[in-house]
Amino acid sequence: MKSKALAACFLTLAAVHAATVSIDPVSQTVGVGNTVDVNVDITDVSDLYAFQFDVGFDPTLLAATSESEGPFLSSAGTTIFLPGTIDNIGGAISGTADVLSGAISGASTSGTPGVLATLQFTSLAEGTSAISLSNIVLLDSSLNDISFTSIDGSATVVPVGAIPEPRLILVLFAGFLAIAAFQARRRRIARQ
Numbered sequence: 143m144k145s146k147a148l149a150a151c152f153l154t155l156a157a158v159h160a161a162t163v164s165i166d167p168v169s170q171t172v173g174v175g176n177t178v179d180v181n182v183d184i185t186d187v188s189d190l191y192a193f194q195f196d197v198g199f200d201p202t203l204l205a206a207t208s209e210s211e212g213p214f215l216s217s218a219g220t221t222i223f224l225p226g227t228i229d230n231i232g233g234a235i236s237g238t239a240d241v242l243s244g245a246i247s248g249a250s251t252s253g254t255p256g257v258l259a260t261l262q263f264t265s266l267a268e269g270t271s272a273i274s275l276s277n278i279v280l281l282d283s284s285l286n287d288i289s290f291t292s293i294d295g296s297a298t299v300v301p302v303g304a305i306p307e308p309r310l311i312l313v314l315f316a317g318f319l320a321i322a323a324f325q326a327r328r329r330r331i332a333r334q
Contacts, residue, residue, distance in 0.1 A: 160186065160289040160290050160291050161184055161185065161186050161187035161190075161280060161288055161289065161290040161291075162184065162185045162186055162290065162291050162292070162293060163182065163183070163184050163193075163195065163258070163275060163278055163280070163290055163291075163292045163293075164182070164183050164184075164185070164255075164275075164292065164293035164294075164295070165180050165181075165182065165183075165273050165274075165275065165293065165294055165295025166180065166181040166182075166183045166255065166257075166295070167180070167295065168293065168295045168296070169295060169296045169297070169298070170295075170296075170297055170298070171297075171298045171299075171300055172265050172297060172298070172299055172300070173265065173299070173300055173301065173302040174265055174266070174267060174268060174299055174300070174301060174302050175264070175265060175266075175302060176264070176265050176302075177207075177262060177263070177264060177265075178204060178262070178263040178264070178265055178297045179260060179261070179262050179263075180260070180261050180263070180273055180295060180297070181212065181257045181258075181259070181260050181261075182195065182197070182212070182238075182257070182258045182259045182260075182261065182275070183255035183256065183257055183258065184214065184251060184255065184256050184258055184280075185251050185254075185255045185256070186251060187249075187250060187251050187256070187280065187288060187290075188248075188250040188251075188282075189247055189248035189249075189250060189282040189283050189288075190214075190215065190218075190248040190249045190250070190280060190281075190282065190288065191241065191242050191247075191248035191281050191282055191283040191285070192239070192240065192241035192242065192248075192279075192280075192281040192285075193215070193239065193240055193258060193278070193279060193280050193281070194237065194238060194239040194240075194277065194278070194279045195226075195238050195258075195275055195276070195277060195278045195279075196226065196234060196235065196236045196237065196238070196275070196276045196277040197226070197234065197235040197238070197261060197273060197274065197275060197276075198233055198234050198272070198273075198274045198276060199233045199234070199235075199263065199271050199272070199273050199274075199297075200233055200269070200271035200272065201229075201230050201231060201232065201233035202266065202267060202269070203265065203266055203267050203268075203269045203270075203271040203297075203299050204233075204263040204264070204265060204266060204271050204273075204297060204299070205230045205263060205264045205266055206228045206230060206235055206261065206262070206263050207228075207262045207263060207264055208225075208261075208262045209225040209226055209228070209235060209238060209259055209260070209261050209262070210225070210259065210260050211223040211225075211240060211259060212256070212257030212258045212259050212260055213256075213257055214249055214251075214256030214257050214258055215240050215242060215248075215249050215256075215258065217249055217256075218242055218246065218247065218248055218249035219242050219243065219244065219246045220242070220243040220244070221240050221241065221242055221243065222240070222241050222243055223239075223240045224237065224238065224239045224240070225238060225259075226238035226239075235261065236277075238259055240258065240259070242283075245283075246283065247283050248282055248283045261273075263297070265297070265299040266299070267299060268299050268300060268301060269298075269299055270296055270297070270298045270299070271296060271297050271299070272294060272295075272296050273294060273295040273296060273297060274294040274295075275292045275293075275294055278290060278292055
């Protein structure tokens with residue numbers, strides 16, 4: 143009995159210190175026809191030398207347009223990045239991979255997430271699409287597997303105009319300030 147309890151404690155401790163690969167942001171809302179940018183992040187990892195993953199999405203709601211290497215792995219040295227193959231019919235980005243070049247130590251996170259890759263989508267129609275990770279492999283500089291957990295994300299596509307543009311909010315705020323300043327000036331002139 144004691145050995146089973148001890149083994150459970152060790153497994154729990156190992157899980158606590160496992161790396162986490164996640165979609166960032168976990169959820170977001172975007173208007174139809176707009177761009178959706180998501181990062182594939184990693185946290186709590188030491189000596190990451192190579193990785194691979196696939197991403198799934200709803201092709202009736204999103205179309206993948208590009209994928210680029212994030213700065214995390216290349217912070218440890220020269221990399222060879224292979225963007226995944228985009229399949230907008232099946233809703234997948236398959237075979238994304240990145241590896242450091244040469245006999246060097248891998249990259250490690252220090253409290254803040256590291257970006258492995260940035261994915262860009264165009265929103266096609268209203269609805270909510272999962273953005274899910276699969277076939278994840280993480281290797282250290284000795285080419286040993288690194289344990290991990292993963293967190294999927296989602297994008298909700300809404301009608302155009304349902305989300306105010308940040309610039310529109312700034313313009314409206316500036317307009318209100320200008321009106322308030324004009325009215326204050328009129329009151330000052332009227333008092334004179």
